[in-house]
């Protein structure tokens with residue numbers, strides 16, 4: 001209400017900074033960057049994880065379409081690995097099976113044998129706020145050097161081993177859409193503990209404008 005009364009309703013400014021600081025405090029993440037929605041937070045996270053159009057991205061079939069849409073916006077292709085009956089999220093066992101049987105390590109990369117494509121990221125979802133088996137998924141992804149991006153759209157307020165969901169992967173994406181735990185009508189946030197990623201996320205989500213008093217130069 002205060003933001004609206006001030007008439008300073010914008011994608012930048014004091015209220016956005018405060019919102020990001022509150023998200024850091026609440027989740028325990030070092031950095032938070034606001035986005036227009038959860039889909040944009042996922043899309044941006046995939047770009048920041050260096051996913052390219054020729055890549056594959058592992059995710060789960062039980063989700064909302066936004067997860068796959070974000071992957072598609074890059075031109076990359078989703079690969080579905082089934083969910084675990086207990087968590088309703090990506091099964092660590094099935095992921096390990098898939099990587100062992102269908103992929104091979106080439107240098108520091110996991111390559112899908114059949115398509116020869118790179119596995120560029122893994123995006124599990126905390127379905128209905130139930131945390132996935134993060135401990136095991138983090139281990140497997142580290143073993144194969146696959147960036148882990150948590151689709152935490154539905155899991156604000158959910159913790160795993162006393163740590164907030166979204167803070168275990170390289171990045172976590174939250175949503176504040178009308179159907180989520182907390183809503184701003186629409187909105188999203190990327191959380192990360194990586195300073196470089198946070199800096200680049202802020203730059204890209206604010207049109208990649210190079211600071212200058214009058215020139216509009218966008219470097220990305």
Ligand SMILES: *Cc1c(COP(=O)(O)O)cnc(C)c1O
Pocket residue numbers: 037038039040063064066067125151153154175176177186187188
């Ligand atoms: C809601 C949701 C999103 C997308 O968030 P929006 O803010 O609606 O763009 C992504 N993933 C999951 C799992 C969701 O439930």
